Amino acid sequence: MDPVDREAIYAELRRVRVTYRQLVAEAGPDDLARASIGTRWTSQRLLFDMLLGYLITPALIVLAGTFARLPAGASRVYGRLLNAATGLFDWVNYLGSYAGARAVPRRRLAGQLDRVTLALERPR
Secondary structure (H helix, E strand, O other): OOOOOHHHHHHHHHHHHHHHHHHHHHOOHHHHHOEOOOOOOEHHHHHHHHHHHHHOHHHHHHHHHHHHHOOHHHHHHHHHHHHHOHHHHHHHHHHHHHHHHHHOOHHHHHHHHHHHHHHHHOOO
16 A cells, blocks of 8 residues: 655645635636536535535545445445435535535635645644
């Protein structure tokens, strides 16, 4: 197993913070309300969905650590369950980002991403 390059991960998290902050700062109300190309999402919903991905990352790290300790068969069964629930996941993800984009003000998006990515950089 290859060793984890933590510095590369931390550098990527820092780059994400800067880029995300720029996207949020440069987006005006019309930009945020504009539909994205090829999806039912607005730019505001996409920005929230990006944040949501980082917000759930700590739980996913715990989940991955748990499955790493279980027999391989457990991961295969869990993978099949996830595949079977893809349609439900897509629907919940869409509704969650729709609601989140309405509930979380634009001025708080970058700060929340900063908090979660800085927490991911803390040694465990």
